Amino acid sequence: MNNIDLHKHNTNSYKINFEDERVDGADKVTGKAIYTAEYNLPNMAYGVFVTSSIAKGTIKNMDTAKALASPGVLDVIYYANCPKVPGYLTNAAERPKNVSEWRGHKVLYDNQVRFFGQPIALIVADSLENANAAIRLVRAEYESQAFETNFDLVRKDASKLKGTVAYKRGTENAFKTASAFIEAEYAIPAEVHLPMEMHATIAFWEGEDKVTLYDKTQGPKSTQTTVARTFGLLDKNVRVIAENVGGGFGSGLRSWANVPAALIAAKKLNRPVKIVLTRPQMFSLVGYRPQSWQKIGIGADASGRFIGISHEAISGTSRYEDFREGIVNVSKFLYACDNVDTKYSLLPLDMSTPVWMRGPGEATGSYGLESAIDELSYQLKMDPIDLRLKNFTSVNPENKLPFSDNNLKDCYAYGKEKIGWKNRPTTPGTLKENGWLIGYGMANGVFGAGKGSASVRALLNKEGKLTLECAVSDMGPGTTTSMTIIAAAAMQMPIEKIKFKLGDSDLPPGPSQGGSGTTSTVGSAVDLACTTLKQNLKDLAIKLVPAFAILKSEAVEVKNEMVLAIADPNIKITIVDLLQLSPDKQIDLTIASTGKTAEQLKFTSNSFSSHYVKLAVNPKDGTIKILQVVTTGDAGKIISPKTARSQMIGGVVGGIGMALTEQLEMDHVSGQIINASFGAYHVPLHSQIPPTDVWFVNKPDVNMNSIGAKGIGEIALIGFAAAVTNAVYNATGKRVRDLPITPAKLGFKGKV
Amino acid sequence: MYMNPCLFSDARRGFLKKSASVAALYFTPSVLVKTFAADAIVPLPIAKEKLKFMLNGKPVSLEIDARTTMLNLLREQIGYTGTKKGCEMGQCGACTIHVNGKRLKSCTQLALNHQNNQITTIEGLAKGDQLHPMQAAFLKNDAFQCGYCTSGQIMSAVTCVREGKATSRASIQGYMDTNICRCGAYQNIVDAIVEVAKSGAKI
Numbered sequence: 001m002n003n004i005d006l007h008k009h010n011t012n013s014y015k016i017n018f019e020d021e022r023v024d025g026a027d028k029v030t031g032k033a034i035y036t037a038e039y040n041l042p043n044m045a046y047g048v049f050v051t052s053s054i055a056k057g058t059i060k061n062m063d064t065a066k067a068l069a070s071p072g073v074l075d076v077i078y079y080a081n082c083p084k085v086p087g088y089l090t091n092a093a094e095r096p097k098n099v100s101e102w103r104g105h106k107v108l109y110d111n112q113v114r115f116f117g118q119p120i121a122l123i124v125a126d127s128l129e130n131a132n133a134a135i136r137l138v139r140a141e142y143e144s145q146a147f148e149t150n151f152d153l154v155r156k157d158a159s160k161l162k163g164t165v166a167y168k169r170g171t172e173n174a175f176k177t178a179s180a181f182i183e184a185e186y187a188i189p190a191e192v193h194l195p196m197e198m199h200a201t202i203a204f205w206e207g208e209d210k211v212t213l214y215d216k217t218q219g220p221k222s223t224q225t226t227v228a229r230t231f232g233l234l235d236k237n238v239r240v241i242a243e244n245v246g247g248g249f250g251s252g253l254r255s256w257a258n259v260p261a262a263l264i265a266a267k268k269l270n271r272p273v274k275i276v277l278t279r280p281q282m283f284s285l286v287g288y289r290p291q292s293w294q295k296i297g298i299g300a301d302a303s304g305r306f307i308g309i310s311h312e313a314i315s316g317t318s319r320y321e322d323f324r325e326g327i328v329n330v331s332k333f334l335y336a337c338d339n340v341d342t343k344y345s346l347l348p349l350d351m352s353t354p355v356w357m358r359g360p361g362e363a364t365g366s367y368g369l370e371s372a373i374d375e376l377s378y379q380l381k382m383d384p385i386d387l388r389l390k391n392f393t394s395v396n397p398e399n400k401l402p403f404s405d406n407n408l409k410d411c412y413a414y415g416k417e418k419i420g421w422k423n424r425p426t427t428p429g430t431l432k433e434n435g436w437l438i439g440y441g442m443a444n445g446v447f448g449a450g451k452g453s454a455s456v457r458a459l460l461n462k463e464g465k466l467t468l469e470c471a472v473s474d475m476g477p478g479t480t481t482s483m484t485i486i487a488a489a490a491m492q493m494p495i496e497k498i499k500f501k502l503g504d505s506d507l508p509p510g511p512s513q514g515g516s517g518t519t520s521t522v523g524s525a526v527d528l529a530c531t532t533l534k535q536n537l538k539d540l541a542i543k544l545v546p547a548f549a550i551l552k553s554e555a556v557e558v559k560n561e562m563v564l565a566i567a568d569p570n571i572k573i574t575i576v577d578l579l580q581l582s583p584d585k586q587i588d589l590t591i592a593s594t595g596k597t598a599e600q601l602k603f604t605s606n607s608f609s610s611h612y613v614k615l616a617v618n619p620k621d622g623t624i625k626i627l628q629v630v631t632t633g634d635a636g637k638i639i640s641p642k643t644a645r646s647q648m649i650g651g652v653v654g655g656i657g658m659a660l661t662e663q664l665e666m667d668h669v670s671g672q673i674i675n676a677s678f679g680a681y682h683v684p685l686h687s688q689i690p691p692t693d694v695w696f697v698n699k700p701d702v703n704m705n706s707i708g709a710k711g712i713g714e715i716a717l718i719g720f721a722a723a724v725t726n727a728v729y730n731a732t733g734k735r736v737r738d739l740p741i742t743p744a745k746l747g748f749k750g751k752v
Numbered sequence: 753m754y755m756n757p758c759l760f761s762d763a764r765r766g767f768l769k770k771s772a773s774v775a776a777l778y779f780t781p782s783v784l785v786k787t788f789a790a791d792a793i794v795p796l797p798i799a800k801e802k803l804k805f806m807l808n809g810k811p812v813s814l815e816i817d818a819r820t821t822m823l824n825l826l827r828e829q830i831g832y833t834g835t836k837k838g839c840e841m842g843q844c845g846a847c848t849i850h851v852n853g854k855r856l857k858s859c860t861q862l863a864l865n866h867q868n869n870q871i872t873t874i875e876g877l878a879k880g881d882q883l884h885p886m887q888a889a890f891l892k893n894d895a896f897q898c899g900y901c902t903s904g905q906i907m908s909a910v911t912c913v914r915e916g917k918a919t920s921r922a923s924i925q926g927y928m929d930t931n932i933c934r935c936g937a938y939q940n941i942v943d944a945i946v947e948v949a950k951s952g953a954k955i
Contacts, residue, residue, distance in 0.1 A: 017891075017892070020892075021891050021892065021894070022891070022894065024899075025890075025891045025894075025896075026883070026891060027899075028896055028899030028902050029883065029887040029888075029890045029891050029896070029899075029902060029906060030834070030874065030875070030877075030878055030883070030887060031832075031833070031834015031835070031873070031874035031875050031903045032834065032875075033899050034833065035833075035836075035900060037827075037837070038827065038833035040828070040831065071798055072798075127817060127828075128824055128828060129798070129817045129819045129820055129824070130798070130817075133798075133819070193934075194934055195898065195900070195934055196836070196838045196844065196846055196898065196900040196901045196932065196933070196934050196935075197836070197838075197898065197900040198837065198838070244898075244899065245898065246836075246898045246899065246900025247897070247898040247900060247934050247935055248898075249934070276837070278840065279838070279839040279840065279841060279843075279844075475898055476896075476897035476898030476899070476935050477897060478897070642894050643894065643897075645894070646894045646897055646935075646937060646940060647897070649936055649937065649938075649939055649940065650897060650935045650936035650937065651936070652936065653933075653935075653936025653938060654936060677839065677841055677843060678839055678841070678843035678844050678932060679841065679843045683932060683934060684936070684938075685925075685929045685932065685938075686924075686925040686926075686928040686929050686931070686938045686941070686942065687922070687925040687926055687929050689925070689936075689938040689939060691939070692939055
């Protein structure tokens with residue numbers, strides 16, 4: 001089995017327009033890009049979960065005899081026969097030194113049921129058909145316990161809250177002293193990531209203490225570490241491959257039940273095991289945006305200057321794990337305000353654990369804050385853009401550091417013009433077109449722009465082709481493309497001669513793809529690797545080529561696949577010829593790029609966005625039709641304009657879902673999710689998407705990193721839902737404060 | 753010889769001793785169901801069935817488990833993984849293929865229902881090194897991000913133009929509502945389809 005080619009390398013020979021198309025695009029339009037579940041290893045078995053039909057309780061007995069007797073079934077693994085997993089041991093003293101406790105639900109470990117749909121057994125069979133057929137043959141007897149899944153009900157009992165964190169700057173509740181203020185509550189239901197590719201793991205033990213995993217993960221290194229710590233293995237003996245990731249939006253930021261279950265089964269049966277979740281399981285086993293409640297108070301003086309902001313939030317988590325995110329963060333720093341207080345608490349429920357979903361807490365918080373500012377603008381009889389301009393700040397009022405760059409004013413100017421803001425009615429509900437009520441709305445988004453550490457290997461071979469490697473992943477934004485563009489710019493060489501490899505933990509360490517940090521972190525590392533490579537080429541030329549011998553390296557440059565003297569372009573040598581002269585015939589180097597420098601840390605860095613929506617509401621039935629969207633981003637230099645535009649468009653689509661259609665629905669009698677399918681949980685479809693105009697400030701943020709680029713994944717979505725709800729208010733005069741907005745919430749009753 | 757397979761046939765699915773108790777599994781609120789009605793089902797060996805069809809212009813002949821869907825046959829047994837699994841409920845469109853020139857969601861189809869049919873998958877669109885015009889238009893318009901729904905979008909997009917539905921953006925959007933893209937590339941997908949339709953290329 002050791003001879004298996006672990007990578008199914010793509011072998012496309014299609015021509016790509018490298019100036020303008022995704023470098024891996026041809027693989028994706030021809031079906032040749034390989035995703036996790038698509039590797040077929042010899043002798044591979046299929047694992048499927050049997051899931052609980054109660055929300056909370058104890059499994060008293062599990063009868064697996066009939067399932068075991070079913071054709072092709074190899075094993076039924078559950079708490080009574082599950083091999084020991086070192087990281088499942090709850091007592092730290094019992095765990096070996098190199099083992100950490102598995103975070104989250106320990107699948108197949110004990111007889112406790114913690115949420116409806118929890119995996120209680122894994123059926124392993126020789127075919128998917130045989131595995132699926134055995135699911136209903138497993139008989140479980142439960143002792144049920146009382147459970148809580150009703151967020152709206154339970155959150156009102158303060159004794160049920162935990163983990164409260166408060167923040168105060170200036171005076172608490174100062175907004176109440178302002179001449180104009182509003183205080184309102186905003187609610188967001190749980191929403192689900194639902195990447196089109198379902199989570200999947202294939203585990204294959206190459207030896208007693210060496211394993212290879214194909215896993216749908218946003219972080220091959222993070223999964224490697226998790227698996228190594230859980231199973232007590234050396235990092236180097238755990239290889240995680242995720243060459244292509246079919247979306248994630250956060251669900252791939254940690255390992256879920258499918259990972260240990262596949263590892264356990266593959267070890268127990270001594271053969272590769274593949275587990276692919278079902279679509280309904282994608283609703284309950286790989287996280288979700290937690291349901292939340294917020295109360296925001298905001299007040300301003302007559303000129304519109306903010307006097308105080310109070311922001312309180314509660315979000316749901318599981319009973320067995322705390323998940324918290326940055327719901328109240330934006331209120332602390334996006335606008336100038338001396339008096340800000342926030343309070344954030346968790347509400348444990350008998351559900352599975354939530355996880356960051358695109359924009360994460362900031363998207364939740366911005367919906368509240370940007371709605372409240374809109375409400376305040378009407379009370380002040382002030383244009384909502386003017387109100388935001390009035391409170392613009394170039395210094396972060398929370399940490400008092402200057403923003404490395406903040407070009408929101410440019411975004412306002414562009415968005416206002418492009419959406420036709422001058423046509424916006426100042427009195428809501430007064431503009432009609434073709435019998436429909438018309439409204440305009442806008443809102444801002446902001447997210448931290450980080451720069452972490454990453455290593456990159458650069459291999460320049462004797463043919464002058466450059467391969468770059470980093471163990472990051474690409475779940476869709478086009479990381480492979482933008483890293484190739486950065487390298488091409490740094491090396492001044494054609495894109496088609498560069499290959500960027502990712503999605504394999506054996507490559508030099510890189511970050512998980514999340515929190516809009518990939519371009520900044522890995523891009524800076526690619527840039528550093530290329531700078532180092534150029535220096536090596538210059539040094540080689542000076543050392544090996546007589547014409548260069550008298551030159552200092554500052555007098556030499558690398559471009560167009562040549563090394564040249566800056567002052568005399570006749571002194572030159574091609575990279576290929578130069579490498580021929582060198583002892584190694586190639587350059588192979590690995591660099592480590594670290595986080596922000598002391599100079600960069602004198603600033604606070606964020607990406608900003610500002611979204612504009614024009615929509616129509618049918619006055620007869622409350623149907624909402626988004627007519628036009630303008631979305632603007634301030635994210636430093638835009639490395640790959642085409643893929644960056646696509647990311648912004650995608651954020652708008654996600655934001656439309658958040659505002660108008662998406663809602664995880666629970667039956668609180670049984671504790672189960674009742675809309676776990678695309679048929680019942682409505683993500684936006686083709687016909688719901690309006691023409692969207694994307695604009696970037698596209699100004700390098702020189703205080704941020706060497707490439708001047710910040711992330712856009714989150715800001716594409718953050719704030720968008722508020723732009724929609726603000727436009728609905730502008731159209732109708734009705735303020736809906738719990739998402740999604742439906743005709744019923746606008747006061748229209750459907751036909752019975 | 754072709755026998756129309758029936759999903760609920762006793763021989764292929766095990767037979768039900770107490771059909772009433774199985775029905776209860778579906779209709780009783782699950783909180784009340786302390787045990788599965790598993791006693792009722794006695795598993796029987798699964799017969800292999802012969803299947804012949806044309807796949808991307810080449811004959812395929814094999815013996816399969818009668819319960820195999822066309823999607824799982826393509827992906828797990830034939831190794832054509834370009835056709836994607838997104839829900840197995842006929843709701844997302846990632847598994848769209850062409851059957852005798854018409855689009856069909858392959859997850860909803862038992863493979864045995866396609867005896868002697870002409871099946872085209874995403875792997876069958878390009879001619880040698882030459883991308884199909886719709887594939888080229890998707891690439892040019894960046895009509896995808898993660899690429900996972902892309903095969904299905906392209907298969908639907910091809911029949912959209914072929915069936916004369918690409919007459920306006922609204923008409924295209926209506927036809928394409930069968931195909932979900934969670935990355936949200938919809939606008940670029942419609943741009944790609946409009947471009948191909950306008951070009952008049954025979955697809």
